[in-house]
Amino acid sequence: MTVNALEPWPDSVEWRRVSPKLITVELISRGILLLIVMIGLVIGWVASDHFWLFPLLMGINLLLAVWRSIITVRAVKAWGYAERGDDLVVRHGLFVRRLSIVPYARMQYVDVTAGPLERAFGLATVQLHTAAAASDAKVPGLAPEEAARLRDRLTALGEDRAEGL
Template identity: 85%
Template sequence: MGAVLVLAVWRAVIAARAVRAWGYAERDKDLLVRHGLLVRHLSIVPYARMQYVDVTAGPLERAFGLATVQLHTAAAASNARVPGLPPDEASRLRDRLTALGEDRAEGL
């Protein structure tokens, strides 16, 4: 019984760290997305390179009231996602990124 409790606490600590490992920052010309516990990844996606932005929510995300914003660019390797957002924040981010992408793309 004690081993199960220790394992459950350990899983909760790892899950909390995994959630904190995701982050994003909106800058003037691009969006920064970071993630990773052991290996840190930092993606910089210029607004002008975004082709479209999706908001998705699978059954588990909907059960917890969360959504994921997925950014699509011409290069498959540069696609980024921001999971675990409240649906209102995900919609706001999608609308903002879409508007910024359209504004920046006009200058190309």
């Protein structure tokens, strides 16, 4: 089998997708940020002599928010992870595709986090930590039960594989 480095999503891997609820969480987060920026622009508009500049900035901000929302939907659908025999594989990205392969023996610890918005939608994020900061990987948008199962499995596999080193 020939491997192409420019095609990082191997077909031989059985990918698990993150929850589609993550799209809603991401869009709400972006909406809150947009609201804060728009409030700041309105305040600047009212307090400034540059009458034409602030409506222009608000329009650009709205266009960027619509574009970023479309990208967010596609980006969440690109997230995936696979548990293989010796490692965890995590993929994400649209324009810049990223494929992280984290050997179980190299994992130092595994975090499960859930912010207020994630908890409201019944989601959690699994964060893997290794000795090399650049190789850390995360899997967002998991049901809390799946996040706990993955954390426990990765921890057990990491301890088991580390004993052989």
